[in-house]
Amino acid sequence: IVVVAVNSTLLTINAGDYIFYSDWAWTSFVVFSISQSTMLVVGAIYYMLFTGVPGTATYYATIMTIYTWVAKGAWFALGYPYDFVVTPVWIPSAMLLDLTYWATRRNKHAAIIIGGTLVGLSLPIFNMINLLLVRDPLEMAFKYPRPTLPPYMTPMEPQVGKFYNSPVALGSGAGAVLSAPIAALGAKLNT
Numbered sequence: 237i238v239v240v241a242v243n244s245t246l247l248t249i250n251a252g253d254y255i256f257y258s259d260w261a262w263t264s265f266v267v268f269s270i271s272q273s274t275m276l277v278v279g280a281i282y283y284m285l286f287t288g289v290p291g292t293a294t295y296y297a298t299i300m301t302i303y304t305w306v307a308k309g310a311w312f313a314l315g316y317p318y319d320f321v322v323t324p325v326w327i328p329s330a331m332l333l334d335l336t337y338w339a340t341r342r343n344k345h346a347a348i349i350i351g352g353t354l355v356g357l358s359l360p361i362f363n364m365i366n367l368l369l370v371r372d373p374l375e376m377a378f379k380y381p382r383p384t385l386p387p388y389m390t391p392m393e394p395q396v397g398k399f400y401n402s403p404v405a406l407g408s409g410a411g412a413v414l415s416a417p418i419a420a421l422g423a424k425l426n427t
Contacts, residue, residue: 265367268324269360276300276326276359277352280333284347290338293351297330322370325362329355 279300280293301323308321333351340346 265360265364269363272324272326272363273329273352273356273359276329277333277348277355280330281344281348281351284334284337285344288342290334290342293330293333293337294327297326300326319370322366325366326359328362329359332358 276297280296283296284290284292286292304323308318308323311321312318332354333347336351336354337343337347340350
């Protein structure tokens with residue numbers, strides 16, 4: 237449970253890249269909103285259904301918020317201004333998810349459909365308010381360029397197109413697509 241909690245939190249923090257969100261705020265807002273909504277709902281529903289307790293989604297969002305504030309402190313230590321690094325607002329949306337789970341008498345399908353819709357609608361609004369409070373993000377992005385890390389830690393530019401045409405990519409893609417029907421067929425043959 238602990239391993240899944242840490243990994244899902246890191247995935248959610250990195251989905252949509254909350255640093256990039258403040259660097260190029262309006263460009264990435266849609267991508268950020270979709271990825272963050274999806275990751276919050278997937279993780280929170282997983283925990284809520286695992287425990288069966290309304291309030292678990294809010295607890296999950298609180299843990300993610302604490303992790304992100306720690307990460308924000310790390311970026312601040314690298315020289316970024318503190319109000320430049322954005323901490324996403326997850327908690328109110330997670331509270332709506334918990335409320336849905338409680339109001340529908342712990343119906344998991346209602347939590348996923350209604351709660352997921354409420355998160356998808358509310359999270360972009362809360363983060364839009366969050367975004368408006370960032371100090372002139374575009375100007376700050378130029379004043380504080382992202383590679384404040386030493387050269388050996390700076391990410392390399394991706395080799396666009398090279399991977400997509402490789403047999404490895406083709407094999408992994410085909411494997412991903414075919415694995416579910418093959419597994420279903422195998423299960424059917426076993427019975």
